[in-house]
Amino acid sequence: MADGAVPGPGEPGSSAATLPEGGRRRLLPPSRAVRRLPACALALGATIALPHADEPGEGSPVRVATGRVCLSTLTSELELSCGTYGFGDLRHVCRTDATSVRCARTSAVTVRNTGYSVVYVTAISGPRQGVREQGKDQTLAPKQSATLSPGAARILFDITMRRTGDAPGRIEVTHVK
Structure with a gap:
């Protein structure tokens, strides 16, 4: 049906x-x-995030890229998964040229607080699928940036965000490597 x-x-x-x-x-x-x-x-x-602006065709994954945004209006006690609601798959970064697509493990993602509230961002990574460990919270005031990395021989699974204040939390990917 x-x-x-x-x-x-x-x-x-x-x-x-x-x-x-x-x-x-x-x-x-x-x-x-x-x-x-x-x-x-x-x-x-509560509205927790804006949907992906450029969903690809069926079967192709949405991957992290510069310009992707994660927006949260959840209360300050709750974290939002930016990998699920905004950034896309964080495990691999893919480069496309005229003839092929090459993907490698993501080694770092730089995010910038483009909102009006202070936010806390955290990297979730692990040595292999099924093993996830939460990193330390990093505090980002408005207009500040932070680079989150999984560490050597690890996979970046997610970036979480928790906001403070009354304004929505908003972070944007400014660099991926």
Whole structure:
């Protein structure tokens, strides 16, 4: 069944007894749909990041690159995964020339605080897949930069950000190597 399609009678997820006349389900108005969400979904209630601006075609990964942004409006107690919400895959940096794409392990990512709140950034790295260790928090005042690296023979899995103050936390990738 295609995404967003409504199951018809006899298809998994449908019940002929509960379908209205014509065999189609009616969508709930937004006011009623929200009431059916789990309490944990309502408790979050914050926009955490902007989606990737340039999603590639199906099957190609989104990789870290200069200019990518991570934006958080989460409370100051919560960290945001910038690898998931903004930067893309941090494990490898890829160079494209006219004939091929060459990828190597990311050795460092420089980020700049382009927001109005002080933020704390942390590198999450490890010696291999499945092993993740959190580095030390680095404090970035507005307009300050920091270079985060996984260390020798390690993989950079993520960069997390936690904000302070009332303004959203915003960091931008300024250099990748």
